[in-house]
Amino acid sequence: MRILIATDAWHPQVNGVVRTLRSLAAAVESLGASIAFLTPEGMRTVALPSYPSIRLAVPPPGAVARRIEAMAPDVVHIATEGPIGHLARRYCLRTGRRFTTSFHTRLADYAAARWPIPADVTWGWLRWFHNAGSATMAATPSLVDELQGRGFRKVMRWPRGVDVSLFRPRPGRDLGLPRPVFLSVGRVAVEKNLEAFLALDLPGSKVVVGDGPALPALAAAHPEVRFLGERHGEALAEVYAAADVFVFPSRTDTFGLVLLEALASGLPVAGLPVPATRDVVGDAPVAVLDDDLRAACLAALDIRSEPCRAYAMTLTWEESARRFLANLQGAGVWSPPPPAPGRREERRSHLVRA
Template sequence: MRILLATDAWEPQVCGVVRTLKTTLQELHRQGHQTTLIHPGHFSQFPVPFYPEIPFSYGIRQNYLHDIVQSVRPDAIHLMTEGPVGWAVRRYCLAHRLPFTTCFLTKFPDYLNQMIWVPKRWVWGLMRLFHRPAEQVMVATPTMQNYLRENQFAQSLAIWPKGVDIDLFQPQANKSTRDKKRLLYVGRVSVEKNIEAFLNLPNTYEKVVVGDGPSRGTFEKKFPEVKFLGYRHGEALAKEYGEADVMVFPSRTDTFGMVILESLACGTPVAAHPVPGPQDILAGHAHVGGIDESLEKAVEQALTDSHPHACRGLAQEYCWEQATHKFIQNLAIIPWKEPLAPSVPSNT
């Protein structure tokens, strides 16, 4: 199958969307599919003022997209994100009556409200408009299906599960000995991740942050006792999971939380709030961590009632091969019959 994907999130960004896309592309290639990726590197861009790590693409010409589609003649088109690249490809598909699918991976209504105080109802209106023409909207969990239905998404919502590289993320043979229990946070250092709830946990714990973001400088000054390590990748990241006694996931706005699976694969339990993502992964499974409205209580539960084998066993249930098979099943096949007409604008 020839699959055309469009995304606003791509390297050098470090986030769950990029990791999901990179791993899915690798698995698609392994299964014999051909992929073409339209990403911000193809266009002019400038950094988002309130979030410099994220590029904002512009100058995306419909004729350029037309040339790509004519050249590839994809069997399916999938839009990963609701940014400028996603909107441009959406516009092209509508102009040429090409079916496409989308996915809802980021709670932009919550993020933009927390970061720059944009009213949630405005952003929800844009999200519904973006996804409305899609043949299917893919989400990671049944909880996210319900979440979108509660926010007036009427179209078909399909599950696209996630996976974890259990060969890379493995339990560490010998943990370092230390006086304090080590708590780990992995992710963007930004207010929308609720990282301050982690940083405010008692100093009776050793706290380590892996990641970077616009709030790092502020938090390093405010919490000098916390170790900020910056980004870690591959085996270095796996080592940090393995050295931790608990991985703390403070976010209330993520749609899944791939770091939860990575931590569990390393045998390290997870402490989190009872929200989408942690609930979908951890609830109903014994000895894998703690879920509580109080993050401190969740940490205490994870420390006292968890076992590495249970954590690892749960992570092994999440397979990228099966996740990619489901992704393929969710795609909308394009019934090519004749060449496309020259590109024309669409006002939809």
């Protein structure tokens, strides 16, 4: 099965959407499917106002349609609501091709924080965008419930995973800073509520990994904090392994892959009791969620590393990919091939295990 994923979020952007899509593509190969991406690569782009690190494609007329036809996919999935996603959606509707979408970003909250756009207006547009598809995939139970409550018609859960071979405890790693080390990883932007962490009176050191439009102002306002900029792969995994507590102050994330990366590295989590964070950690003894973020940070120091790692080991990208493929089948956009003659029914294709 050939799956085409249309996405406006792609390199050089570094965010959870890009990491999710790349990890999904690697995982589905072992399940007998393949993913090709329709991205802004090779197209003219313009910077998003007030957010120059995010650039939006300006495709030539007909370019998206020609790329889809050249790729000849069995399934189309639209991951973002930008120009690429919009044109892929329009092509599918014009040609009668069914498609699915996924909801990765709380655009209504982000837009309201940056521009004078009422959240209800953005939610109405998002509902219009996604309801044209056969189903919308969302990462957590609470997000599924919220989208359904906002009028999204068919919402299916698509959980995420983590690379436990890359993100793992690495005894002896040290950043050369006073301990304990409280770490935050992610885009340095106003919607991430990072100031709530930076302003805390905590022992030891505070470290931030990531880039974004708020970095210059926050670095100037908090000279005591170590801002390490963007880190990827092994360099990022080394920083996780050298910290003591992972701090997640966001109120707007739909999931937060960094939570899983931290837990896989053996780091306990301190965060706010918001739905997305609660959905990720569940009832496992791996996090402290409190409206008093300082209290959560200090209490998280008492959590052992082993339960954090054990919890993350249950959340693999292969299982995430299985659910994605099962959702495609459940949405009616794809059907698995029939079993080979003579095979017993219980040996159905492993592609559709949920």
